[in-house]
Amino acid sequence: MGRRKLTIKRLESMKARQTKYSKRKVGLLKKAKELSVLCDTDLALLMFSPTGKPSLFIAHNKDLSNVLERLSKLSVEDREERRGYTMKLLKKIYANSDIDPRNFSLDRNDALKVEFLTLLLEDQLRELKQKLAEKRGILREWKNPQNVKDLAQIKIMEEHLMETTVAGAAAEI
Incomplete structure (x- = not known):
């Protein structure tokens, strides 16, 4: 029977819209996972459903903060270069298809979602x-033990040492 091309x-x-989103979301998440595994990439995919419910996928079971930290380390010039490349690629895709880019513009609700997400990530x-x-303060005290003046600091340093030892032992297993 074959598939027909959808406009x-x-x-x-x-x-x-919600039904189509639910069905396509599964396929999109599967493709994102495949891409992250095959190409060993750090990937974060954030989607908002038509009802406004967010879905977040992060490759390799990494923490979102790790992925965002890598993004934040990029210089402004590198980010602008990547943005320009992406825009050029999207224009090329739009030119060779029936897709009207005006159908995908941000409306007021989307702009509010982006602003909310930005504030959340900044927090x-x-x-x-x-x-x-x-953690740097604790490490600084380890380097200069003569500066430790009270028992509370020693307790904090001991707890940090225990956490590090347990984490190291778990990593070896």
Whole structure:
């Protein structure tokens, strides 16, 4: 029987949109997983359903913060170069297909979702920076044990040592 070519345009019915999203999401997640395994790439895929529910896929069971940290380490010039390349590629794809890029523009709700996600990620980044500063402080005290003045600092250092030892032993297994 074969498949017929679908014209790509926004579905008007909310129910049809949600059904199509649910079916295609599974295929898209499968392709993302295959890409991450085959090419050994760090991949983060964030999708919002038509009802606004987010779905997040991160390759290789990595933490989102690790993927975002790699992105944040890119210079502004590198990010702009990648953005330009992506835009050029999308224009080429649109030129060779029936897809109308205006059907995929951000509306007000999408812009609010992006803004909310940005704030959420900034909060997570701030928390991670705070944890990193705490760990650096602990390591600094290990380098200069003569600067340790009270028992609480020694207890913190001991707990850190125990965590490190347990994590190291688990990594060896």
